[in-house]
Amino acid sequence: MNPPKSLKRTPQRLLPTLTTALIAALVSTTYMISYGSLIFSGELTPYLASGIGFCLMGVVLIASIEALLSGSPGLVAIPTVNSAVIIASMAAAIASQLDGQSETIFPTVTAAITIATLLTGAAFLGLGWFRLGNLIRYIPYPVIGGFLAGTGWLVVRGALKTMTDIPLSVANIDQYLQAEVLLHWLPGVLFGILVLMLVRRYKHYLISPLMILGAILVFFLLLWLSGSSIQQAIQSGWLFQPFPPGALWQPPPLGDLAAVDWSTIASQAGQIATLILISSITLLLYANGVEVSAGIEIDLNRELRACGTGNLAAGFSASPPGYTIVTMSVLSNKLGARSRLVGLLVAGLCGAVMLFGGNWVALMPKVVLGGVLVYLGLTFLVEWLYDGWRKLPRTDYAIVVAILLVMGSYGLLPGLGVGVAIAAALFVVRYSHVPVVRHTLSGNTLHSRVERPSTHFQILHQEGQGLMALTLQGYLFFGTANQVFEQVRAELLSRQEHPPWLVLLDFRQVSGIDTSAALSFLRLKRLLSRQKILLAFTNLNPKIEQILKTDVLTSADRDAWRVFNDLDHGVEWFEDRVLHGEGGERLAIQAQPGMIQDGQERGGLALIFVALSEQLELADDTETAALMDMMSYLKRMEFEKGQALIRQGEQGDALYFLDAGELVVELSTDGGQSIRLARSGPGTVIGELSMFLNTPASATVIAELPVIAYRLSGENMRRLERENALAASALHRYLLKRVAQRLLMALDTVEALAE
Structure with missing residues (x-):
């Protein structure tokens, strides 16, 4: 060896x-x-x-x-x-x-x-x-x-x-x-x-x-x-x-x-x-x-x-x-x-x-x-008293001296007690000054994963000040939870011209709260109720939700608060309420394959064609003819609830214009879990990236409600480009504008988070 x-x-x-x-x-x-x-x-x-x-x-x-x-x-x-x-x-x-x-x-x-x-x-x-x-x-x-x-x-x-x-x-x-x-x-x-x-x-x-x-x-x-x-x-x-x-060392006799x-x-x-x-x-x-x-x-x-x-x-x-x-x-x-x-x-x-x-x-x-x-x-004395005078903040230096004096005057145990007490006090004081509000966002900078028509995005941008979303972090007790109350109150004072109607608190990065923190959220709920503002909570784990149920999430004032599974669903709910008030509710009519309902068939498609026409510079019948001629390249398809339009990993060879119903985009992980990436409503387009890039689909698209969609295959796309350059140009510009719009929204969010 x-x-x-x-x-x-x-x-x-x-x-x-x-x-x-x-x-x-x-x-x-x-x-x-x-x-x-x-x-x-x-x-x-x-x-x-x-x-x-x-x-x-x-x-x-x-x-x-x-x-x-x-x-x-x-x-x-x-x-x-x-x-x-x-x-x-x-x-x-x-x-x-x-x-x-x-x-x-x-x-x-x-x-x-x-x-x-x-x-x-x-x-x-x-x-x-x-x-x-x-x-x-x-x-x-x-x-x-x-x-x-x-x-x-x-x-x-x-x-x-x-x-x-x-x-x-x-x-x-x-x-x-x-x-x-x-x-x-x-x-x-x-x-x-x-x-x-x-x-x-x-x-x-x-x-x-x-x-x-x-x-x-x-x-x-x-x-x-x-x-x-x-x-x-x-x-x-x-x-x-x-x-x-x-020898100096002798084993102690057992008899001792x-x-x-x-x-x-x-x-x-x-x-x-x-x-x-x-x-x-x-x-x-x-x-x-x-x-x-x-x-x-x-x-x-x-x-x-x-x-x-x-x-x-x-x-x-x-x-x-x-x-x-x-x-x-x-x-x-x-x-x-x-x-x-x-x-x-x-x-x-x-x-x-x-x-x-x-x-x-x-x-x-x-x-x-x-x-x-x-x-x-x-x-030790020189390091902490002489060197420490130059290196430590004066408050920290005073703590060193205080513990030293107690240990020197009264012994180790009193010194330990004072040290533990000071450590606890330091934790409370310093942690209460750690910002628990990580970000404060509005509906202009925070968007859900729902794909919507460009006209809807314009409405949401105009009404974005109606949302005040705060992402919280750390452990919340009375001192840190009071930060949330004070920051919301300050934001309300600064937004008096365009006040929010929904304040959303996200708890995804909150490790826990104590009962004293619940009192601050109760004060916040009462403050918002007096101003007719709704309070919403997202990403509550069971322990936090149980603490809040005692005084905050009470059935007596159920109309004053909401709870959502995560931040995305909370923002989605806000956007849906805004669009509902702007006449967007007609697009939420559920499709029934095989049947045509009033205001439904071609409703979502009409939104797309309006957006396509905005990409053309013509203003005569040539424009209408070019776009209507594009219908001959599309294939009308109906999908039952739960049916997949696109499957993750399969080669993408078509894009879909969603006319009615709802689609959900899911990513399957190696562990077998499904993560929701987006939800799409009428007037949106699905599958363009994998078709243009000629790559396998990165996610699965499933009908969340019965869906009516119009399919444009890759072969028909190439035909359209050869036979109807005007419509093909409008479609390309429309799709490019959608990508640019997504990028701008993402940049707005990144800029807001950086601030």
């Missing part, structure tokens, strides 16, 4: 892989020691060695599983500072609740970390499995910024506690200003600021590891120059107490489960929910950051599944949750180390430190670890 391509190494490609892995392992080890000291501080300090071991084991599991399962070789995933600071907050709360119960604190904290990481992994896996990763994108950007800025402050505050062993609060701020305490934390803060400035200025991958190594060397150089011993540095709080012999206080863990449900939310958000942001910086495509859902699997494994080692790290992943791509071997080597090197480097880890200066944490925390 051949190894995967990404694991095949050549000497030229092995060097950048090893370089990337060594740098990432050094930085990861430093981060994990920092996270361990952040989480296991205060009353949990005696368990610091185990805490660092938990974090290092997290690197081993998360980095190796990410390397094997990720869709993008070269990505590096480790436990993150965002997770660590929330875990630290949860651990501190548990330690406070169990104050004095030394035998219970460590097992309970360990169990809480395990549960939190397992649930985070399960959430990642679920989002990725059901391909729901994009749901995270719907969280408002300033709310995300507020969470991350608040996380950054909590990291900085934790860094100060790591360096001084004194929790930062308003009450003990004076202690931080004492010379001895100041000496412990100020160098670390300055170191963190310096690293941040250099990284932002030069953006070189060696800055962080070299600064960390340099700071460690400077610390021990100063310790040597001062004549102090390691033991004195430990007693003065510069170094940690020596760790127990053996009996000492776990499960009720205390349950009280941290809010913290765990916050951890899952912020971890999901940050994973998305980090993945996007890698895509932009490294110029690669990342399958977010696959990344969620890979990180979810890694966290499920890491949960059993009591590691904080982890996911892809931008800096390390971008580094591997920039150095040409796009290999799964990078993550595996990082896991192996951190595993070696975990197993054999306990004595060396204990010598890590607190001031350096605190400085690293300050750097990480300031990264």
Whole structure:
């Protein structure tokens, strides 16, 4: 069996892989020691060695599983500072609740970390499995910024506690200003600021590891120059107490489960929910950051599944949750180390430190670890407070600051609550400003699919202002539905000279409405009723129609509203009412094949001949004779209801002049469905395109009512052109005018939609 391509190494490609892995392992080890000291501080300090071991084991599991399962070789995933600071907050709360119960604190904290990481992994896996990763994108950007800025402050505050062993609060701020305490934390803060400035200025991958190594060397150089011993540095709080012999990570004894206080863990449900939310958000942001910086495509859902699997494994080692790290992943791509071997080597090197480097880890200066944490925390604060001032609108910036202040003053849960409340308020306010009226059209720019004689089109154009059609979109609640009411009222005021008698609302692109939206439509119905204007609804799905039936679509005022299946049928109904009022009703007489009714036979044909005569410049009997002579080329045909005149796919060799009845044009899809394309009444022509283009018919034409039609075959058309040039010219010009008229109507509609 051949190894995967990404694991095949050549000497030229092995060097950048090893370089990337060594740098990432050094930085990861430093981060994990920092996270361990952040989480296991205060009353949990005696368990610091185990805490660092938990974090290092997290690197081993998360980095190796990410390397094997990720869709993008070269990505590096480790436990993150965002997770660590929330875990630290949860651990501190548990330690406070169990104050004095030394035998219970460590097992309970360990169990809480395990549960939190397992649930985070399960959430990642679920989002990725059901391909729901994009749901995270719907969280408002300033709310995300507020969470991350608040996380950054909590990291900085934790860094100060790591360096001084004194929790930062308003009450003990004076202690931080004492010379001895100041000496412990100020160098670390300055170191963190310096690293941040250099990284932002030069953006070189060696800055962080070299600064960390340099700071460690400077610390021990100063310790040597001062004549102090390691033991004195430990007693003065510069170094940690020596760790127990053996590996840093030890599996928790099963017997410790009996000492776990499960009720205390349950009280941290809010913290765990916050951890899952912020971890999901940050994973998305980090993945996007890698895509932009490294110029690669990342399958977010696959990344969620890979990180979810890694966290499920890491949960059993009591590691904080982890996911892809931008800096390390971008580094591997920039150095040409796009290999799964990078993550595996990082896991192996951190595993070696975990197993054999306990004595060396204990010598890590607190001031350096605190400085690293300050750097990480300031990264978020500077991005959202300093950079955000230039990039964000002032309203969004104020939201970031508000969430930061709440998280800094009251903790994670209140910050989460404020963030959720602001997100909900932002959604309501901003969505209410999203236009729900997509288009406002009149009968001059919106036409049905009914083919009509040109004289009817002229009437409809004259009376087009009688229709006001609004196409709606999105989800309608009280705020957005009120937009519809206000826009209709404004349109009525602007159309006082030519007021509409029908207002038509199309719901085809409306995803849903709530009951408050129905009140706005009730107000609209009453407004229109007072002005004798009819209200019509189209494309109502059953759920929306059911909501409207309560107050709007009531039987008591049935004459005030109409409902149509779709927009086309609604516009068709409007056109029919207009033509009915203009004497067009005589053309609606149903044909009865074999019988001639008064005013019916040759009625539609007469309209066509009137239009044909308009194409001729003659004004004497020659004109009449030429057109009447054309009758000899036509064949009178009768069709029963449901009978097809033209079938889709068959060769077109004739056109039909519709004299009486109605035709419907339908398109058959590959799925077996029939879509209505048009309806044709008396005085129209069918089949000209396929006959002139000599192509198969693109749709089927069926008699919707009994039909009388006159057929002009292709052969007779050619005879007409040879024998009666005057009539043939009139017919060609008439058909060309019909095509031009359709094009102009379509352009009117397109222009109206563009506006």
